[in-house]
Amino acid sequence: MKLLAAIGRAFLGLLAAIGRIAIFAGQTLGHIVRGPFYLRELAISFLNIGWLSLPVVGLTSLFTGAALALQIYAGSARFSAEAVVPQIVAIGMVRELGPVLVGLMIAARVTSSIAAEIATMKVTEQIDALVTLSTHPMKYLTVPRVLAATIVVPLLVAVGDIIGIFGGYAVATGTLGFNPAAYIRNTLDFLELKDVVSSLAKGAMFGFIAALMGCYYGMNSGRGAQGVGSATKGSVEAAAVLILGANFVLTGVFFSI
């Protein structure tokens, strides 16, 4: 009986958390379409989330594309199908690995940073100070970050896709003996518009989730250093899980037959 009660409490807690996040997301969307807009904060968010994430996104994609080429080559050699390496690298990077890895890297780098920053602002009464200075915290802190991430993460995904494919290309032509021109032709011929669109749509959704979770956990953090730590940890966990869940849903939407 106690076990059932504990499961029930956990389930109700989960539903309540989902409800709170849904309300927060709704409020954020509401503020996105209504002014005032803080363009300086938006520009800073573009810089922090987009430009400064490029190195980690580039390196992650490069190594993933290169490893993918090696794996596909080794696997396909078992049934003499080595020629599929360019196509599988392209489809693997663009449809799945590019958006998911970029999403997870953004969750690690950006979500944690947003949550820690906003939680610290809350603990040090900076959020209260914003209110007393007639500035809505959601408009000033949440909207610029969520909007910037939703716009800029698809661009990061596009860059990640290209670098990942280049990683596969470099390994395939450098060590596996593929013809460079044929590799590029096979890659371009095999990719469809839907692959690219799905990749960018996933990027937008993952960016929205990553920034939203950072803001939500930051705004709702507990007191003191422990509160900031818990908010940061919770935001990354929630963002990573939601990104992977959303990836499954979006893959179903775009590619289920």
Place this chain on the structure above:
Amino acid sequence: MIELIGVTKSFGNNHVLRGVDLTVDRGTSLVIIGGSGTGKSITIKSVLGLVTPDAGKITVDGQDVTQTDRDAFLARFGMLFQGAALFDSLPVWQNVAFRLLRGSLKRPKDEARQIAIEKLRRVGLTPDVADRLPAELSGGMQKRVGLARAIAADPEIIFFDEPTTGLDPIMAGVINDLIREIVVEMGATAITITHDMTSVRAIADNVAMLHDGVIQWAGPVGDIDTSGDPYLDQFIHGRAIGPIEAVR
């Protein structure tokens, strides 16, 4: 005039405010004293709408604070937070001029900067501080920047939350004198929260003591030594023995 009538606020089983009745006349300086955790900060945050009371009524110049236009209402206030609450990512002058750079009180950037530098000078800081980041300042300087921000838009009502906590006695004296000067000079209504009896005597026209969720004693600052109230006597003399339990 600020008036609180029967204001209550609880957090779970912790009944912080149990019916606070308090009046602050226009242009006067009230200091709220009381032990830690007695709800002093909650009281002023309730006036500003940062905390929503469970019951009771709060009015400013006769108008219910929950029924006013929020922006216009907040534009009448300035607040100095306990830790100054400066925005780390903005230089000092943009912290001071925050309200003047956006919203209904927005001014041209150059004008806002000039006002910020003037307010910094008013609190004893030189213009070279304007372009520094808050993290580059000492605690006392941060408090002064917070004070400059609180008065930047010439508010009618100013709240000071523990303005001298964490400062050395000399810097605390400087801040007390500044608060008194600014309140008199601007003719503002002020509410200050403090544990520091030196600050109370320097800043207050009137004093209210909050204990056990209600106003235990209220009156002119000149009466605190002769009040005859055992709670106030124990507090102002810092005695461990008395009706207020030392271990709470």
